[in-house]
Amino acid sequence: MGIEQKAANLGVVTTTLEQVVNWSRTNAMWPMLFGLACCAIEMMAAEGATYDMSRFGMELMRASPRQSDLMIVAGRVSRKMAPVLRNLYDQMPDPKWVIALGDCAACGGVFNNYAVMQGVDELVPVDVYISGCPPRPEALLHGVITLHEKVKKEKLTTWK
């Protein structure tokens, strides 16, 4: 299956608290139901049956930021949307992560103009940037795996 079987090989019983918590965080990371532009279409495809993000414990797209752990910024962020995005991020409970999906969310992409934020990292701290315009659903899954690897490396001292 997906990453859960590989994680099970760690031997949960004998592992440390750090590993248990990081493992549980990676296996139930609920994304927020939040799409901004064309990358959201690919995000929907990744949630669909063919790619099935529920293999990574992400089948629940929470419509409320208070119930979500992961914000996938799918698409370009216009300057008018920027305060909304920041507000949504502030409403998410810790621990929280952000994926910038696609070129526009990562650095503005082709939209080098006054109306679009040149990178969502001006607003929120981004953990993983995914390249592509828009990225394939597989690329999003690859980004999710990259994020899981990052979360697994988190130390007790840096937990929120």
Place this chain on the structure above:
Amino acid sequence: MANGVYEMMRGLWQTFRSAWTKPVTIQYPEVKRQVSKRYRGRHALKRYANGLEKCIGCSLCAAACPADAIFVEASEQTDENRYSPGERYASTYEINYLRCIFCGLCEDACPTEAIVLEDNYELSFETRESAIYTKDMLLDAVSAPNQPTPRKVKPGSFNRSVPEMKDPVD
């Protein structure tokens, strides 16, 4: 009443039947779907059969790029230190994968067919700096044995930077 039960059983039968069908899910990290032949993924800088780089540092790809993702810096070369045919070669070649939109205009613009978009789509980064791919990362491995670049060649043997067209109509 009987009609309602029938309709419910019909629905349950559908559920029961689909439980035995093959799942459509592709188990992504283990099983990878074949991309189309025309798929445009990560770039590669190609070499000639003799091991020389095809890229001559003309910056036409950078000029064609709608997202300003490509940065090329050309330098002069001699027959003592030859990288590519012609007078110049690309001393710096960088593509920012957080800007690249994989449109393929660089591929169309290239006069020597040096840059080709291949089928790797697994590009995710933890920092923006790591998204900038340098020439070492993009350039293909040397295909010809013991013919790395730069190398010493016979003077005057690689004066033409763009190869002659086999079919000028094409």
